[in-house]
Amino acid sequence: MELLGMTTIFLLVCIACLLLFASWRSISQKEKQPPGPIMLPTVGNILQLNPWNLPESLKKLSEKYGSVFTIYLGPQKVVVLYGYDVVKEALIDQADDFSGRGNLPLLKKLFQGTGIVTSNGETWKQLRRFALTTLRDFGMGKKSIEERIQEEANFLVERIRNTHERPFNPGSFVVHAVSNIICSIIFGDRFDYEDKKFLTLIDLLEENNTLQNSVQTQVCTLYNFFPTVMDYLPGPHQKLIKNVDKVNEFTLEIIENHQKTLDPTCPRDFIDAFLNKMEQEKGNSHSDFTVETLTRTTLDLFLAGTGTTSTTLRYGLLILQKYPEIVEKIQKEIDGVIGRDRSPCMADRSQMPYTDAVAHEIQRFIDFLPFNVPHTVIKDTKFRDYFIPKDTIIFPMLSSVLHDSKEFPNPEKFDPGHFLNANGTFKKSDYFMPFSAGKRICAGEGLARMELFIFLTAILQNFTLKSVVDHKDIDISPLVSTLVNMPRPYEVSFLPR
Template sequence: MELLGMTTIFLLVCISCLLLFSSWRSVSQKGKQLPGPISLPILGNILQLNPQNLAESLKKLSKKYGPVFTIHFGPRKVVVLYGSDVVKEALIDQADDFSGRSILPLFEKLFQGTGIVTSNGETWKQLRRFALTTLRDFGMGKKSIEERIQEEAHFLVERIRKTQGRPFNPGKFLTHAVSNIICSIIFGNRFDYEDKKFLTLIELLDENNKLQDSIQTQEKGNAHSDFTIDALSRTTLDLFLAGTGTTSTTLRYGLVILQKYPEIVEKVQEEIDHVIGRDRSPCMADRSQMPYTDAVVHEIQRFIDFLPFNVPHAVIRDTKFRDYFIPKDTMVFPMLTSVLHDSKEFPNPEKFDPGHFLNANGTFKKSDCFMPFSAGKRVCAGEGLARMEIFIFLTSILQNFTLKSVVDPKNVDISPSNRALANLPRPYEVSFLPR
């Protein structure tokens, strides 16, 4: 009996070795195996990662294993791309291969692969095409949207003016202003800042449901239609959330950074006074004549590095990448932080310096490493809108107000309060003094 048991164990070991060898041979024939730290069963590499600063953990691992390596979140394998060259190579040169979307298990039940952000394949293509076409029809990218942003900037300035120079946290004001832009696009109207009941919003949501119903009537003969109520509702929510949170956070973070550097604010205001003056609203045509202000806006987005990991991608097929083999549906982290903080492109990347986007003669300098909206086929659909909002809102505020920190500028903390999945500014108060 004991001999039979030993024989069984020996056979199992042999079979396991044969399976492992077969698997290794299959992978090695398609490409090299990806390097990476040894993972533990169930736990994966969690003990080697700092959940409070995961981006820094991956940066350290990249120094050991190179620009392409694997880690495991539990049993889930993730390919990490760390470095501007490798990220651009994946998202731009092999854009189709890396155009899939993968989400962390924590969010799978919530998103269920619906909407423009988390869907894949033909569903994603149809929803993205529909969203972009509809947004353009509603005015995105046209003069009418710029006028809406200018109008909202006026309401924001007047709301700030009512604080009469008292210190306060501007987060809510900025969120309401930015949200009103996407509301005006999606729902057809902006809302008064003091409106508590949002009765109009409910009416517009009902109208939105009717529009979705009419689209689904149109599609009733298509058993595999991507335009379902759930998909369109999720897409609308994606646009609403993405069109509110990222831009308002960028503005909120930008204002705390500018408190630390009053000399930068002075230069921006000098340029505003010279190009725009005090009597009219800023517009996008002004930007080409305001290289320093444009550089400051770009540097804010580069420095804060809002989404260090990007939104996770996935390869849509078995993919060969830099002689490595990546199996279909593997989750991929194209690390935007490694692009935005590339020390070869941006000297002293941890320092806030508008000079990163200025030539020696003071003209604006473009950079292929400016990638806060990602790149390739999954680039943010609202990039143009966000750029417009950030420029017009920020210049409108600085046209009318000087920022006064409640602490000495040199003591303003511009490090993020959260480094988990997104970099968020620390809570702060600031006074807006009329100019």
């Protein structure tokens, strides 16, 4: 009996030790969070970061702390993922864990977390599912929207032709054309280039681009460090917020007109389809389909469908001025496959590997959203050897993927060869992530690719670019590299071919 009692005590002690060890190990693992520079009270790591070139600052920190590290934007903790392997592992292999949207203070102020881009949880799932289905219903990814883009490309070409070779900044022309595509889907029609309300809207977008092009945009970056203080200070961030509010008012006015003229049996566009969905869920007090979410989702689609592609195309035209030999190769391919008498179409792309490679290289090189749109982890997450607490903001650095030197030799150089095989055929790359990856990948990726190829090809089919300065002197680096990379202002003449 005594032996049995000793054995029992021994076993209990062993079990207690195992439980204690397991508990200690769990706590230890939870405490093993990604390393990073020492944060200072209130300001976080602002003194270790260059707000004029945040991507470069984070690149240097990754060299010291590894591919997963922590920074603090003021009191806000952010985990940075640097490199293809960790970005892929997070956004694709652990897609559910990293599927939250990280609302930095400026994003939250601008979009209030209610639309498709900035919402989370079940609201985001419902809105994204509805948006994808409805956008497809109204032509996205289909032949009908391709024809709409071709038609708009013809309008753009004629508008450029009417400049009669005078040098000008093509920004507003490009924004008009690209914006009209998403407008035809969500608002039901394109806008005439002389429409006063549309011109006002485009002016607001152009002003926001100017603010982002300005060195003052660093004030907007500082908003993410000190939002409470910045709310009371004047600066470009206040203008940015007011401009988005005005675009929101424009959207709300269109929605109100749709409500007055709605025919439930014949929806004209995305807004009508959403209004029908609101009516179907009228008895559901917890419905995610409300006028507020409609306004914000429409605004999200409009801004995303206008800004990214128009900036990419405008930046691409700047880059191509620097490399006239690349333009000549594209035009030779255009002449051989399409000729001068018909509009480019998506079926041409498979026969135009060089043009396709240039379109991809433009997106890779400009690295429009170096930080990606911020994510969060939706639960306490084990990632590699680290513990990341629920709701931690994540920066999956697209810049580190698009400029990976192993995949893209000399990544800081513009080189279409990054997407060409030795025999001249197009080369795909898993590292090509300008639209992000995983569950939060851009809903309009297919539309953006189609627009970029058709608009760019149509322009170069009809015109040669003539810079106002020597092409060797053109600076194609972004004006300021912060949350978005914007091209430097420029003028160009379009010479008819």
